[in-house]
Amino acid sequence: MISFENLILITLLSPLLVCLITPLLSSKPILRDILGPLGGIISSWGAIQLMASILNGEQPRLELLQIAEGISISFVVTPLGAIFGLVASVLWIFAAIYSVGYMRGNKEKNQTRFYIFYAMAVHAALCIAYAGDLLTLFIFYEVLTFSTYPLVTHKQNEMAQKAGRLYMSILVGTSVILLLPAIIWVWVVTGSLEMSQNGVLDGKMNPKYAPYLLAMFVFGIGKAALMPIHKWLPAAMVAPTPVSALLHAVAVVKAGVFTMLLILTNVFGIDFLSKTGASNWLVWLASFTLLTTSIIAIYKDDIKARLAYSTISQLSYITLGGALASSMATQGATLHIITHAAGKITLFFVAGAIYVGAKMSKISELNGHGKSMPLIFLAFFVGSLSIIGVPPMGGSWSKFFLMLGAAESGYITVIAVFCISTILNAYYLMEIPARAFFFKKEREVKIKIPILITIPTLITCFLTILLFFFIEPFENLTSIMVNKL
Amino acid sequence: MTDILIKNLPILVVLCPLMMSLIVVLIPNIFLSWLLTFASTFVAFIFSILLYQEVQIHSTISYALGNWAPPLGIEYVIDKVSIFPIIIITLIGFLTTIFSSKMMPDEINETSISKVYSLWLLAIAGLIGLVTTGDAFNLFVFLEISSLASVALVAMGAQKDKQALVAAYNYLIIGAVGASLYVIGVGLLYGITGTLNMADLSERVVDLKNNKALIAGFGFMIVGIMVKAAVFPMHIWLPRAYAYAPSAVSVLLAATATKASLYILARILFSVFDIADNLIINTLSYIILPLSIIAMFAGTIMAVYEKDIKRLLAHSSVAQIGYITLAFAIGTKASVAAGFIHMFNHALIKGALFMAITSISFYIQKRVTLSNLSGLGRAMPITFFCFVICSLSLAGLPLTAGFISKLYLIKASISADGLWIAILILFSSALSVIYLWKMIEALWLQQPRKEIIIKENPTIYISLLIITFLNIYFGLDASFVVDSSTEAAEKLVGVSK
Numbered sequence: 001m002i003s004f005e006n007l008i009l010i011t012l013l014s015p016l017l018v019c020l021i022t023p024l025l026s027s028k029p030i031l032r033d034i035l036g037p038l039g040g041i042i043s044s045w046g047a048i049q050l051m052a053s054i055l056n057g058e059q060p061r062l063e064l065l066q067i068a069e070g071i072s073i074s075f076v077v078t079p080l081g082a083i084f085g086l087v088a089s090v091l092w093i094f095a096a097i098y099s100v101g102y103m104r105g106n107k108e109k110n111q112t113r114f115y116i117f118y119a120m121a122v123h124a125a126l127c128i129a130y131a132g133d134l135l136t137l138f139i140f141y142e143v144l145t146f147s148t149y150p151l152v153t154h155k156q157n158e159m160a161q162k163a164g165r166l167y168m169s170i171l172v173g174t175s176v177i178l179l180l181p182a183i184i185w186v187w188v189v190t191g192s193l194e195m196s197q198n199g200v201l202d203g204k205m206n207p208k209y210a211p212y213l214l215a216m217f218v219f220g221i222g223k224a225a226l227m228p229i230h231k232w233l234p235a236a237m238v239a240p241t242p243v244s245a246l247l248h249a250v251a252v253v254k255a256g257v258f259t260m261l262l263i264l265t266n267v268f269g270i271d272f273l274s275k276t277g278a279s280n281w282l283v284w285l286a287s288f289t290l291l292t293t294s295i296i297a298i299y300k301d302d303i304k305a306r307l308a309y310s311t312i313s314q315l316s317y318i319t320l321g322g323a324l325a326s327s328m329a330t331q332g333a334t335l336h337i338i339t340h341a342a343g344k345i346t347l348f349f350v351a352g353a354i355y356v357g358a359k360m361s362k363i364s365e366l367n368g369h370g371k372s373m374p375l376i377f378l379a380f381f382v383g384s385l386s387i388i389g390v391p392p393m394g395g396s397w398s399k400f401f402l403m404l405g406a407a408e409s410g411y412i413t414v415i416a417v418f419c420i421s422t423i424l425n426a427y428y429l430m431e432i433p434a435r436a437f438f439f440k441k442e443r444e445v446k447i448k449i450p451i452l453i454t455i456p457t458l459i460t461c462f463l464t465i466l467l468f469f470f471i472e473p474f475e476n477l478t479s480i481m482v483n484k485l
Numbered sequence: 486m487t488d489i490l491i492k493n494l495p496i497l498v499v500l501c502p503l504m505m506s507l508i509v510v511l512i513p514n515i516f517l518s519w520l521l522t523f524a525s526t527f528v529a530f531i532f533s534i535l536l537y538q539e540v541q542i543h544s545t546i547s548y549a550l551g552n553w554a555p556p557l558g559i560e561y562v563i564d565k566v567s568i569f570p571i572i573i574i575t576l577i578g579f580l581t582t583i584f585s586s587k588m589m590p591d592e593i594n595e596t597s598i599s600k601v602y603s604l605w606l607l608a609i610a611g612l613i614g615l616v617t618t619g620d621a622f623n624l625f626v627f628l629e630i631s632s633l634a635s636v637a638l639v640a641m642g643a644q645k646d647k648q649a650l651v652a653a654y655n656y657l658i659i660g661a662v663g664a665s666l667y668v669i670g671v672g673l674l675y676g677i678t679g680t681l682n683m684a685d686l687s688e689r690v691v692d693l694k695n696n697k698a699l700i701a702g703f704g705f706m707i708v709g710i711m712v713k714a715a716v717f718p719m720h721i722w723l724p725r726a727y728a729y730a731p732s733a734v735s736v737l738l739a740a741t742a743t744k745a746s747l748y749i750l751a752r753i754l755f756s757v758f759d760i761a762d763n764l765i766i767n768t769l770s771y772i773i774l775p776l777s778i779i780a781m782f783a784g785t786i787m788a789v790y791e792k793d794i795k796r797l798l799a800h801s802s803v804a805q806i807g808y809i810t811l812a813f814a815i816g817t818k819a820s821v822a823a824g825f826i827h828m829f830n831h832a833l834i835k836g837a838l839f840m841a842i843t844s845i846s847f848y849i850q851k852r853v854t855l856s857n858l859s860g861l862g863r864a865m866p867i868t869f870f871c872f873v874i875c876s877l878s879l880a881g882l883p884l885t886a887g888f889i890s891k892l893y894l895i896k897a898s899i900s901a902d903g904l905w906i907a908i909l910i911l912f913s914s915a916l917s918v919i920y921l922w923k924m925i926e927a928l929w930l931q932q933p934r935k936e937i938i939i940k941e942n943p944t945i946y947i948s949l950l951i952i953t954f955l956n957i958y959f960g961l962d963a964s965f966v967v968d969s970s971t972e973a974a975e976k977l978v979g980v981s982k
């Protein structure tokens with residue numbers, strides 16, 4: 001039996017080790033490329049063990065180092081963190097395999113550097129998942145931003161430079177100007193950086209100020225991509241597709257909404273929020289973002305841009321779930337982290353596959369190519385269904401819970417928002433397989449999709465279906481989170 | 486033997502570089518004069534470590550110069566406050582001396598090198614003396630020793646760029662004005678209190694509340710020191726002096742010179758005078774606080790629009806000095822501690838950044854501007870790596886020393902009910918990311934105009950690596966800096982505040 005401390009260390013350090021060993025193997029591409037998936041397997045094994053321990057009612061924790069009195073880097077596995085950690089590490093396995101196929105198929109330069117920062121970003125995401133206090137959370141939040149910068153600007157051309165500038169200025173700017181003082185505000189008010197399952201602010205903070213503090217958090221967490229600070233996400237799409245897939249559909253953005261949920265539940269606390277109504281405005285902001293970005297997505301012809309706006313919209317589901325301040329909605333929001341991750345990574349994998357295999361990146365070019373790449377488009381279809389929330393795909397559960405939560409907290413309009421957005425989702429996502437399968441082919445294209453791209457795509461597609469049938473452990477975790485068990 | 490050594494440490498730490506400067510000037514050999522300089526700065530550093538340990542045991546060491554008991558004789562005081570800048574100065578002095586070994590022969594004539602090292606040691610000795618002395622007039626003497634030596638050092642830059650003469654002249658005149666203001670202030674205080682010993686002064690000024698001469702004297706002293714510390718708007722000598730001084734001199738000055746004066750400022754504000762006094766409260770909240778906030782933004786904005794990198798870093802120093810004086814201006818124990826923390830960390834950060842930039846200028850044999858940084862990151866990976874780490878540290882990114890400063894500064898201002906100050910601080914530090922990012926982008930993303938092959942020199946990057954390592958180390962284990970700053974603040978402001 002491995003102690004919990006070591007389990008946390010194994011989960012966190014395996015991506016870091018991959019990051020450190022990769023440069024040593026730059027002359028042996030095969031060994032170097034095996035490292036990623038290997039690290040992913042070890043890391044997810046650890047993440048699964050940690051999740052099991054949470055289900056057994058334990059709470060693994062690890063104090064890593066003390067920076068100064070009252071400030072330390074510490075890790076605690078919470079139910080929410082266990083879920084995010086599992087999602088990030090398991091999907092890393094497939095994304096790592098996929099990136100090998102993509103980077104080779106696309107003959108990208110500087111592959112070693114790419115893998116170094118890729119692993120580093122995963123490491124940062126996992127550290128965020130298991131962050132034991134607010135400062136650790138903030139530290140790795142920033143590490144994640146900085147480790148993804150070389151990935152976003154991987155092409156090192158002018159467009160990448162512009163996108164990189166926008167990416168950094170929004171993410172770093174918001175986090176430094178708003179998130180950091182918000183964290184320190186909590187520190188000053190409560191006297192510690194710790195979080196707890198029911199929130200730490202109740203009775204310590206004047207409810208009058210709570211909405212302002214919440215606003216500092218909400219706009220400080222740029223990674224959650226709420227309007228008007230969502231622009232970095234479409235900009236980040238200049239990165240190679242494996243980055244968009246794992247980082248800008250899973251690790252980075254989920255780190256954002258994860259932080260948001262953690263702040264809403266473990267700093268403010270659901271009871272405090274519903275008692276004071278501090279998050280009412282957030283419900284409307286999230287609903288607005290959710291609908292607006294869905295509409296913008298319809299007008300995007302670039303596949304990755306459309307997926308990016310769809311991601312922003314889906315992230316707002318999660319923020320909205322937290323802001324509704326009901327236990328059911330929080331459960332739904334948490335489940336949505338998993339189901340959306342599996343679905344969206346599949347969609348990005350497909351976008352990359354089409355780019356590598358057929359050199360196409362516009363939706364209008366896809367007409368009639370469904371028959372030449374049937375598996376790929378099938379995967380897209382299944383992934384889309386999951387995002388839309390059709391059974392038997394995993395996505396249906398989270399939407400179900402979210403709607404129940406909206407009803408529980410009495411926001412009937414929000415239920416309508418969910419319904420409208422579902423229609424919009426269906427509209428802009430289904431266009432892609434529809435064009436591929438039912439439209440007439442305009443021109444012949446030579447198609448060659450590497451096997452290392454197809455396999456991970458099919459696996460993640462299969463995961464979205466599996467999630468429908470095996471949602472129970474995750475649901476139990478969320479129940480622990482909201483104190484139902 | 487060791488007893489005598491320990492007993493005389495407060496004077497030895499000053500004498501060691503001071504005496505050596507007189508010897509070095511006589512030695513014609515470049516290497517030998519460097520070696521002696523290195524040896525004496527290293528010994529001074531060891532002495533300061535020993536002093537630190539002594540201070541941990543005895544808390545305050547008082548040394549009567551020439552056995553003339555204070556307050557009549559000159560007293561050297563090493564306590565938990567003054568040990569902190571001593572460590573900064575000796576540490577940086579020793580690291581920059583290593584750094585200078587390759588840079589000096591590149592920029593200075595062979596014949597003048599030993600003179601430069603002599604001035605170099607004189608400047609270091611002056612700064613250490615400034616901090617150790619407990620006598621207001623002796624402080625003036627050391628202030629002048631260090632300033633005149635620095636002026637001469639800056640002027641040595643003229644062998645490469647004639648602009649250095651203008652810079653040195655500016656520095657000389659403005660510095661002399663500052664010093665005379667200070668000495669007028671000391672004179673007034675001496676006239677009404679009859680003492681020059683600072684501890685003694687602090688006891689006597691208590692009875693003289695609202696005395697006009699006292700207020701005038703205080704004003705003269707403070708303004709004089711603020712000129713030396715380059716507090717906005719009295720900073721105009723600084724950008725030029727830093728920009729045109731020889732490489733190693735820029736590093737030394739940027740990392741240490743203003744720190745010593747800032748320390749003196751804190752000492753006068755909190756230790757000679759009393760924080761509870763209305764005079765101090767008004768000075769802090771109506772003069773220093775607004776000036777610091779303007780400095781934070783003015784310095785940063787000037788840096789954003791600057792193309793010459795050394796000047797850019799100098800402007801950024803003005804902003805960073807603003808953070809430190811801002812911390813003093815808030816005037817709580819936590820904030821003064823934050824000021825001291827940032828004093829230490831900023832010495833490390835700015836020292837490292839100047840080292841990185843001047844070594845780039847050494848490699849390409851040109852002044853470094855934004856446009857000729859293009860693509861150099863790939864040609865010199867080690868220097869680039871250190872530069873990035875230290876830039877992030879300046880911007881206050883987590884896991885670096887700069888983050889610790891920001892964290893404590895923000896916490897102190899929020900605890901003192903100054904959420905708006907905290908937001909302003911963060912806003913200006915977010916602005917600072919703009920100029921840092923411009924440099925990193927130029928180094929990393931832009932294509933070089935022609936293929937550049939550069940072999941990085943270990944004697945140059947070793948000190949850069951050490952100081953970069955310190956930037957990370959003090960970001961991960963800040964207990965030394967935080968604890969000693971808190972102790973220093975406790976001593977200055979009192980435990981209660």
